[in-house]
Amino acid sequence: MTAPSPTLTAARHGLLLADIRCYHCQALTSVAAIWVADFEEHEDGEVIDNREATLLAYPKWLDEGRTRLILIHSPWMRLAATKTSEITYWANHCQVCGAAHGDHYVGGVDGLYWPQDDEALARPTFVRGAGPLRAVGSSSQSSWMTRVEDVCG
Numbered sequence: 001m002t003a004p005s006p007t008l009t010a011a012r013h014g015l016l017l018a019d020i021r022c023y024h025c026q027a028l029t030s031v032a033a034i035w036v037a038d039f040e041e042h043e044d045g046e047v048i049d050n051r052e053a054t055l056l057a058y059p060k061w062l063d064e065g066r067t068r069l070i071l072i073h074s075p076w077m078r079l080a081a082t083k084t085s086e087i088t089y090w091a092n093h094c095q096v097c098g099a100a101h102g103d104h105y106v107g108g109v110d111g112l113y114w115p116q117d118d119e120a121l122a123r124p125t126f127v128r129g130a131g132p133l134r135a136v137g138s139s140s141q142s143s144w145m146t147r148v149e150d151v152c153g
């Protein structure tokens with residue numbers, strides 16, 4: 001199987017790990033967001049955008065190194081078809097009941113990854129990944145994402 005043409009490539013990346021209360025079983029469970037920096041977005045093989053930092057939203061495909069990073073640090077992320085998005089992508093799942101925590105839920109306004117101040121921003125655990133990232137997915141940008149490396153340990 002040949003790898004698909006990436007829609008997003010990044011020089012630096014990492015996982016932001018945090019805890020969330022499962023909407024389904026109410027257990028405290030972990031979620032991860034894929035943060036990227038110094039990234040380019042591609043369309044039909046051409047670079048259409050080039051920016052500082054973002055979260056990778058609805059990742060439909062990840063390169064081998066990123067798949068490995070997730071297996072090690074956030075094995076509750078796996079390819080799943082979620083009802084809301086109607087696409088299959090790497091989504092968070094509750095470690096207790098297995099319910100999918102879709103990106104619309106985890107990454108939305110007032111969600112876990114919508115910090116209002118540095119204190120909130122410092123809460124997730126930052127796990128830096130090695131090497132460049134290649135993915136098929138979209139970007140979900142907010143100003144705090146440029147400060148992840150300064151604020152998150």
Ligand SMILES: [Zn+2]
Binds near residue numbers: 096
């Ligand atoms: Zn649950």
